[in-house]
Amino acid sequence: MRFAVYQYQDRIGIAVGDGVRFHGLTAEHPDYPGDLDQLLAREADLQAVGARLRSAPTLSLDEVRLLPPLRRPGKIICMGLNYRDHSAETGFEVPSYPTIFTRFASCLIGHGAGIVKPAVSDQLDYEGELVAVIGKGGRHILQQQALAHVAAYSIFNDASVRDYQFRTPQWTIGKNFDATGAFGPWLVSADELPAGGGGLHLQTRLNGAVVQDANTADMVFDVATQIALLSEVMTLAPGDLLVTGTPAGIGYSRKPQLFMKPGDICEVEIEGIGVLRNPVIAAA
Secondary structure (H helix, E strand, C coil), X not given: CEEEEEEECCEEEEEEECCCCEEEEECCCCCCCCCHHHHHHXXXXXXXXXXXXXXXXXECHHHCEEECCCXXXXXXXXXXXXXXXXXXXXXXCCCCCCEEEEECHHHEECCCCCXXXXXXXXXXXXXXXXXXXXCCCECCCCHHHHHHHXXXXXXXXXXXXXXXXXXXXXXXXXXXXXXXXXXXXXXXXXXXXXXXHCXXXXXXXXXXXXXXXXXXXXXXXXXXXXXXXXXXXXXXXXXXXXXXXXXXXXXXXCCCCXXXXXXXXXXXXXXXXXXXXXXXXXXX
């Protein structure tokens, strides 16, 4: 089951579908169930919500603007160096403990929205990643029980401004430029994918050329391990995002380097989820 959040004119809506056909309601409708942030916060039964939405009017995605499926996540926790080949290409050792950084909701954009190349840098890079969405909160979650805390999966393009990222030992500053966190196009419920989102083909394309090609089975720390380790430290809450890391192929490590520029189209495709597609635009 796929859940999308959209804007039609000045109204926000929620839709459910199979990736081709969707049914949706906007917020003024009496049967509107709430947006996904609200539904996850109260740990609503998404399957029941989806069943009700299936009787809603058919929605043409060509006539609406897709928004980030979650617009106000409490936490966006990102994994660095979580694929061995990516660690190798960047000159880092494979970590024995996850390399963690954070993003903030102010960076998020949806499918089809422009990734903004900032005026202060020409080093805007792509990073295709799987997202796990927490559906059931908790602390000290056992690894063998961790996947029961995942409600859904999605796609992220962790577009990074490399010269800012490496100005400090902490990467946060280069990961939080406005309109660089592409997220979507929708959430896919966990029951529709392999456990932990494992074994899925992940591919990033820039202007149609394949620049990253990998499998989520190659993660150093899988989703269950991430949840167990993170929950040793903090309480995970419904709606938190785990952005699980990118494989090799980033533009920064290429010779010559390859960075995104206005006019480019970047696509991240993950098997069983779909394609997250965004143009690159110049800062206003």
